[in-house]
């Protein structure tokens with residue numbers, strides 16, 4: 478029987494996910510990577526556990542009509558990709574929890590309506606007039622590629638999240654086979670405001686507070702916290718922090734570099750949206766936690782609950798018959814996190 482953890486009964490957990498990080502768009506230059514590093518380092522310094530929805534491969538049409546394409550699974554990563562991968566690996570070592578946010582977060586190789594061909598803008602699954610994107614086989618292909626890209630880059634996925642939370646019911650069954658945590662509501666809406674465990678033992682974690690933009694401002698989200706009875710979970714696009722950052726300079730006034738990336742620091746004359754968010758939640762009695770803290774615990778004996786959660790994205794029984802090539806067991810060089818164990822007394 479599964480019960481909620483009692484240990485955390487008096488705690489008000491809050492979850493933060495950094496959204497749409499990948500090798501392109503707002504993160505396509507070494508300067509951008511320096512800025513992204515500053516955002517990560519701010520969260521580490523504030524001791525905020527955080528999640529990163531990572532898009533392994535970035536594709537988009539440029540203004541001159543040419544294609545941009547880069548992936549953390551490129552066979553011959555250029556300097557930019559090596560720096561990005563190094564930055565992500567360092568963040569992972571420091572405790573950031575990464576997850577697969579599709580494979581390319583787009584569809585197609587030509588201009589489409591609503592720029593669906595562009596990463597982070599486009600949908601990847603269940604696309605109108607693209608029947609293949611609705612099939613379970615397509616879901617298998619994309620999640621397999623995403624997972625392989627993570628492995629190649631030495632990264633470990635702790636969750637799956639479909640682009641724009643969109644996929645078919647049948648595809649959801651596929652993602653359940655691949656990941657024990659799906660960081661979005663399920664298609665039937667049973668995880669709309671709180672963590673839900675499916676019949677197959679997969680956890681769905683919703684983000685009922687949405688994401689910060691011009692309409693859903695930090696002030697608005699903070700005002701909703703009062704009396705909020707859902708899971709205090711939201712996501713944030715880290716490039717929104719970039720205007721609040723400035724280049725760090727040394728004593729001679731020259732820009733400072735670290736590990737080949739320019740060093741950025743937060744401006745002191747203003748508070749960023751993320752800073753307001755982090756402090757605003759804490760002032761209202763919320764604690765930032767990693768996703769494993771909000772998963773239900775197993776009752777092992779009367780009065781005692783326990784969870785031994787091996788944060789493997791794949792079940793011990795992989796859907797081998799569905800896979801184009803065997804990808805289990807994990808290969809050498811893939812970083813595995815330690816099992817997470819909690820004992821709780823009722």
Ligand SMILES: [Zn+2]
Nearest residue numbers: 497597640641
């Ligand atoms: Zn996205």
